[in-house]
Amino acid sequence: MSRRRAVITGIGVVAPGGVGRERFWELLAAGRTATRTITFFDPSGFRSRMAAECDFDPAAEGLTPQEIRRMDRAAQLAVVSAREAWRDSGLAADGVPPERIGVSLGSAVGCTTGLEEEYVVLSDGGRHWLVDPAYAVPHLYGYMAPSTLACEVAWACRAEGPVALISTGCTSGLDAVGHGCRLIQDGAADVVVAGATDAPVSPITVACFDAIRATSPNNADPEHASRPFDRRRDGFVLGEGAAIMIIEELEAARRRGASVYCEIVGFATRSNAYHMTGLKPDGREMAEAIRVALDQARLNPEDVDYVNAHGSGTKQNDRHETAAFKRSLGEHARRVPVSSIKSMVGHSLGAIGSIEVAACALAIEHQVVPPTANLLEPDPECDLDYVPLTAREHRIDVVLSVGSGFGGFQSAMLLADPWKVPR
Structure with missing residues (x-):
């Protein structure tokens, strides 16, 4: 019996330089850079003070006040990307039984942003060793559990099939798409919402990479600091973002007349x-x-x-x-x-x-x-x-x-x- 073929029929992206796959591709095709001095917090005390930040307004992208309150930034990026990917795929809202929809989401550092922000509040800026839980947001536990990210995407796409959070460092996004592909090939799902999200531009993450000197110190020229394969390269520039793909079985995509980007x-x-x-x-x-x-x-x-x-x-x-x-x-x-x-x-x-x-x-x-x-x-x-x-x-x-x-x-x-x- 031949293995089922897995194809990508929808793409959603929130990346530095623009929200949406079209703006993302325009930036790449033009060769523009989206790296700049960090604006999310005062980076003056750090060795590397640059990042590729997303200009992302969750309310403008359709998230409700309750969703914004509940979700860490990484979850917000993932859900907005997933909704774009689903629309792009042309799948009807009720076209696939929920139990045949899966989610495979990758993340290296989970809800780092939310955890750090809450620690600052609970500890009064780090002044108290014993923190007062009364000051915590009600969704703090969700920030601690990375699987919350996959759950948010599952809720957004009404996925009741296999749902997983893949965390393998910087290969998490590639591995999550690979896992989603195998769910299709093995017949465990008919549609998989697969991709990854991370929002690590926070003081704790910057400090960690400063400690091992992995990031570029070229703060005077952030636009040109990320220079792979160049003789003068001196480290990477931290970024954030999310990308989600809709993966389907090829014959099913053909039957419904879907546009296919490619096969995995x-x-x-x-x-x-x-x-x-x-x-x-x-x-x-x-x-x-x-x-x-x-x-x-x-x-x-x-x-x-x-x-x-x-x-x-x-x-x-x-x-x-x-x-x-x-x-x-x-x-x-x-x-x-x-x-x-x-x-x-x-x-x-x-x-x-x-x-x-x-x-x-x-x-x-x-x-x-x-x-x-x-x-x-x-x-x-x-x-x-x-x-x-x-x-x-x-x-x-x-x-x-x-x-x-x-x-x-x-x-x-x-x-x-x-x-x-x-x-």
Whole structure:
């Protein structure tokens, strides 16, 4: 019996630079950056004082006062993205039995914003060790439990099927979409609302990355601070956002006349079992994830038309995945265009993998490779075609998207045009 084929029929995005998938794609295609000095709080005491913030008004995006009061910012981003994705898919509100709708949501740091804000109130700015719970919002427990994020999306989409929160660091978004794909392939659901959200632009998160010196200190030029694969790169720029995909079985999507962005044809994840933040220079674990994803898709390295890199802009990551591409794709690694959208929208931790999947699906739709912004002085050790500065028209039938996360997580996903790539 052949496995069911999983396709993306709806996309919703809240990202730095604009709300909605159309504004998101416009920013990428134009090569604009959305990184700036942090405005959410006074960052003057921090080493890195930049972020890619979303200009997001929950009331303007249709959330009610009660929803705004109840939800952490990460949940708000996810629900608004999910509602856009559902509308985009064209699914009728009552077109799928609720028990056949699933949710697979990723997040690296959960409701960090809400937890920190509440701690500041409860402790009176950190002055009291013993806090008074009387000052807490009634939904504080929900902030503590990351699964609340998946529940909010399930409620918004009336999903009564399998619901899960995937938290694997910076690969959470990619892994959540991969898990959602498998729910469709295995017949556990007919529709899966899959993606990720994170809203980590808060003092505690900035302090954590300051401590390990992972973020860029280029505060004088925040617009150009995120520069993956550039010789002068000095760390990533923190971001926030959410992206949600509607995943369906191909034949069901065909029967209802749905527009299909792409098919998820391969997914694999590996761990390096090595170090919490360190990466081996040979890229072996990422290369293995790519190899397994290619095998699942029954594709050769030469079939890949575009690689969406993790491209965080740290010294070790960019060298690591350059080595992984060479190891897994062979000589084709030198011919295929590769780029990192983190140069434009920052690194939103667990959310970025799903935001990148959305970018890959839109790249297939528009037949355009987004650029790597700010790549002015290529690192000689990163010697592939990293599409500097300007988007490129290019035939794209198959896209490889990869992710790398603290803890050694390495994930790879292949997306393809189902009408052009035989299965």
